[in-house]
Amino acid sequence: MSSLTSVVRGVGAYLPARALSNADLAQMVDTSDEWIVQRTGIRERHIAADDEVTSDLAIKAAQAALANAGLDAQDIDLIVLATSTPDNTFPASAVTVQAGLGITHGAAFDVQAVCSGFVFALATADNFLKAGSFRRALVIGAETFSRILDWSDRTTCVLFGDGAGALVLEAVPASGAPDQRGVLTTHLRSDGRHKHKLYVDGGVSSTKTTGYLRMEGREVFRHAVGMITDVITDAYNATGIDSSTIDWFVPHQANRRIIDASAVKLGIAPEKVVLTVDRHGNTSAASIPLALATAVADGRIKAGDIVLLEAMGGGFTWASALVRW
Secondary structure, eight states: OOOEEEEEEEEEEEOOSEEEEHHHHHTTSSOOHHHHHHHHOOOEEEEOOTTOOHHHHHHHHHHHHHHHHTOOGGGOOEEEEEOSSOSSSSSOHHHHHHHHTTOOSSEEEEEOOGGGHHHHHHHHHHHHHHTTSOSEEEEEEEEEGGGGOOTTOHHHHTTBOEEEEEEEEEEEEOOOOTTOOEEEEEEEEEOGGGGGGEEESOBTTTTSBOOOEEEOHHHHHHHHHHHHHHHHHHHHHHHSOOTTTOSEEEEOOSOHHHHHHHHHHHTOOGGGBOOOHHHHOBOGGGHHHHHHHHHHHTTOSOTTOEEEEEEEETTTEEEEEEEEO
16 A cells, blocks of 8 residues: 555635724723734734534635635545534534535544644644545634633733634645655644643533633743744654745744744744734634635645644643645
8 A cells, every 4th residue: 555645635714704803802801902912913803603603613614625625525534623612512513514514424523732723633634644544634723712711801802713714635645756745744742731821710520611711821921932943843853844944834823922932933034924813813723724724815825835833722732733735
């Protein structure tokens, strides 16, 4: 049996219609546009409608990715959905997406690694495809973080938004050529000692409530740049690629200051950094595929480009991936 690699066939995104600006937030809590922009780079975020759930957003992003790939939903035999805000405790929201797309074959399941979830999901799908277990996968990041925010806490409610993004991956024979398209490497890490620096204070087993997001912002920032550069260095060492040879850096869109500091530490030129945090806020597992969809749609990311992905999330979890588009 010949070896396989996972190539990106399409990308799609969905943002809820309602945009919430910093000025809007200033009417709700003691904050200002200047305060938010200076500390985070965020200017607005999107908020799901009352009748929208996470799977609704995921289905629309998946449909957009399938259209971009020129494929039908029946061509998909694996769905891996990264989310921390599922529709229900169970079943997995991925099976709701599967049903919504009219797919009755293959497998669908959720992955939970908070803001690193999309890269964890990408690595999971990539390994299944390379093993020959499935042929085509939808890798989705979808969140309705507005449902777990304490809207009286100005330190957290200004940061997050809702949205979804998706990739279609397809297993193809690996050519061994140096310009082979596909997922080149993935690196996943976690360290549960940091749980209480970023967490939700509720849960089925602990409080029987949903709870609200809680964060020690300074502590998260203090760890973020080092952890991000750690897994990116792993990716470079695994492939021989470095900051001078990547075409695009698509980081998790959490905070402009973290993104800028990471790029400086890694020696990545500012013009290679894809930024959407100003328009989307932190959409957790959805942020990377939303940014990818934006950069593909506006013509920046093209076939053959080397794209570096990274994320850090609650847990802590952190992860990187290198993809030749």
